[in-house]
Amino acid sequence: MCFTPIEYTSDDVNSSIIDTKELDRGSKDGLTWTVTYSHQLALCHKLTDCAYLTWQFDFRKLKNEGSVDGFSGDIIVTYRKEKEKTAPIKFYVEFSNPQQEVVRRIGPSSDIKYSEKYPTCYITFDLHLTPYKLAYRNLPVDQAFLPSTPNTDGVLVVENRRMHINKTYLSVQSAFFQTMFTSNFMEKSMAEVPIGGVKYDEFARLLAIVSMKPVFPTDESVENLLALAERFLMPAIVCHVEHHLLTATHFDFFRLLSLADKHNLEKLTEKCIESLTTLGQISRNRHRPEYIHLSRDTKARILDHLTQA
Template identity: 30%
Template sequence: MARTKIGYTSRTYLMNVGSELLESGSNNGIECIWTRILYDHRIIFNWKFNWTELKNQGVHKITGYITLFSANNSFRAMRRTVELTESKQEIEKEFECGHTETVYYTYSLSPCHTPIPENTVYDEMFAPSDQNDTILIVDGKKLHVSKAFLSYHSEYFRALFSSNYKEGQMDEIPIGEVSFKDFALLLSTFYPQPTFPSDETVEIILKMARRFLVTSAVSSAEHHLMNMSKIDNEKILWMADEYGMPNLLEKCIREMNTIAKAKKMKRSAEYDQLSDKTKLKMYERLVDSNSY
């Protein structure tokens, strides 16, 4: 799966001033505490990371690099490879320099999401078991599922499995006009263990969630687009409008605060697909932000 990069640049710090703690902060789901230990002619820097928020979104590893810079170019920038896993949360770097040195660092980190299950794993997900009580036929494949579990997450299946529909009485229920891969991707967002959206899957999940009325999948997609996505703002705004994600739409409109941003949006392929209501909100936001 393609990775999205998270970048950061720290403030500058003088080595002979202050405590061992240099900086502590959070950036896009990554918390980092930067400390140093001073010796006679050596300094050990330590970066301690906490990325629990990203773990909860399906990230199992973070890779990239940290680069340490001299603010006055007294030494060459030094780069340290980063690979954060469940068992490794800290990065250290030792080097020699004067205690009057002023330094700062940058990082470029890529969250690695848990891979979307392949068909073989999907086959295991939808294999017969005592917990399943019906069969869906999708793209020629049999999916053994639980009526109660699907009904809890989906209004579509709640209605389908009810006694008011003939399908509710069938042993095998065909689901037409959908590929097995897309349908299994939707169900994997909540069944049996959630797989979180990525930039590559979020639009498919939204399309499937709208058809099969899975509100939890829409909420998961909205969270990804608000906090993790590197998709162009113009497309994110369109998705927020198209798939009814009010918090994301409000965020996008709030950020539409310059003439340049508005012009870029109007030139985009997504502009003509926006609802009149959203176009009006964009215009009102632009007027408000440029009023004195």
């Protein structure tokens, strides 16, 4: 099944580099979006004030009609300096949540501003997004569980999708499946084992991380992955997600700290706390929900670190 890609180019919009501003709002072929510019602290080699773009995509109507299950493709961002445009920045995105937030860090705020005299930025972006149906999708996450996959000896069925797996290998990765395949449960002898209470796309991404051809986490998948890793007792998934958040994420500092605190990601928690150098970095952001809902223990560790710095 072929779908027509959604192609869109935004207007060249200027924004103060220190303000939060809606840059664009649009809709095409059933996909709607709102784009916001903001600046936040980012956990780079040190805490750095960076420019962010946030897309809020919505395709609930298409999803409810059953015509589209998700989108994949590229977002290309360009910002303009005083005399020339910078090289385009390309971000690959893929999402099946009908209300999906996509956050991308563009760069340090000092690099984004138009000139020293005018602390504004001029940003444009292009969308190149192709709709898909899960039944016909053939992304790497789907290819990991085809009938042709070597050394498979079992089938899991999720939302009527058949996933070919190796029971022994999966049992090593998951205490949940180890119990299922080695204890006296009926699933042990079933040719096809149904897995309920989970979406195929989310579950496939979970198992694909530890498949023979790994498909690594993305910012859009990490929260689902952490929740499913807890349900299916897969600690290796938590390690993969934490590594992604430490090395490849676009999330801002306070969102990272919140995720680390919520899911007991000790390495990430430690890196976040150690990166703080002034009380002002906290006081200016005390209103943020991510900080407000931190555990008492993490807030105490932050205070202890800053008072000893």
